[in-house]
Amino acid sequence: MGSTALSYDTWHADAAREPAMEEGHRPLWRHFIETIPETDLSTREVLDFGCNRGGFLRLLHALKPFRRGLGVDIAQASIAAARSLAGVVPVAYEAASDLTAWPDSFDIAFSYEVIYLLPDLAAHAAGMHAALRRGGVYYAVTGCHTENPLWPAWRDFIGGRTNAPVQDRSPDDYAAAFVAAGLEVSVRRFGYDGFVPVPKDRGYYPKLTDALDYSAVSKLLFRCVRRDP
Template identity: 70%
Template sequence: MTGTAVSYATWHTDPQKEAAMGPSHAPLWRHFIETLPERDLATRAVLDFGCNRGGFLRLLHTLRPFRRAVGIDIASDSIAAATAAKGDLPVQFEVATDLAPWADSFDIAFSYEVIYLLPDLAGHARGMFDALRDGGVYYAVTGCHTENPLWPRWREVIGGASNAPVQDHAPQDFIDAFAAAGFAVSVKRFGYDGFIPATKDRSYYPSIIDAITYASDHKLLFRLEKRG
């Protein structure tokens, strides 16, 4: 392990559901990648914070090949699965949360539905700022925040499924933490407008309209730029 005080075998308490998250997230990851203004990553060093089983980095390399990447996650079995699946991709996977070993290492970083779980947003923001090179950008996606109208329901559902304690963060908490670390902070709706499975899990979405509006409106995409 690298710089990790606590780790879990899997984030999800059910390892089978952990494995199922990648396929269910893939259309949303694709939208995320297609949203990026950075079209050419051929010379870029990439970080995926909270990489789980490595699916996002594999898709990213397919759509926008990068020079090299590091994926880190708190879940040891998921990192083992990511390493086994990477093939000949220029990717290193590590069980870690502390970014100190990678100071000034990355041009672009990503996290997808991870920052809402962090108890120390300020520490994460400072670590990410130091891990990026001047001009580097961190893209962080989350819809798990207190201004999501589904959050009171989700806090219970996610809390019962996660090995990691769930936090209560408002969008302004993310903004304040990253701004204090030195980032230029901007944000937009995630804006996913693809098809939503009509059988979407009703434990999360009381109605299909909830599922549609969550992915388009309440899910947020933060752009955090390290300016010299």
């Protein structure tokens, strides 16, 4: 197991809101899974970094079954929930803040709206490079960056709702960290084009078009490949 020195119970300061957050992410996770070009994961070892309650891996296995999966998160109560919800899906969940315990272990890795919370992005990128097998791919999604028009307001709004520290980074900052770690990096807009629920909480989206533009335009999908010489 990796270090748990940096840990908390749940991402959300109000733990009761975690299940609703997971449910709200589900259509976006489905789009994420359908967007990646890999179609057959039946022989793949899969990682979800920042897995929270484990919902992404459960959905991934339902849509694109994989051989084995691991979810890691520093939120202790969330990991406990993920274990209780795992069912028969071939996954394990560990409380960890880094990937040093799993060198050369994964064929494909995912993170969804996690990297903007990491205090040391360079260490994360290096750890992900080491955890991937040669030819392995890491997909990282985030819309929390300084080129998102909503970010100036979100910085404080999200910071007041989460137990994790919020970081200020641009898309170029993310790409530079992955490139410096030796990963081959490409990026696209997340491009979600499904129905977006009308927000009841206008703290995130003051206007309805903000909700549409965030998931379609501001949210980015990075593809990082380990290609050793």
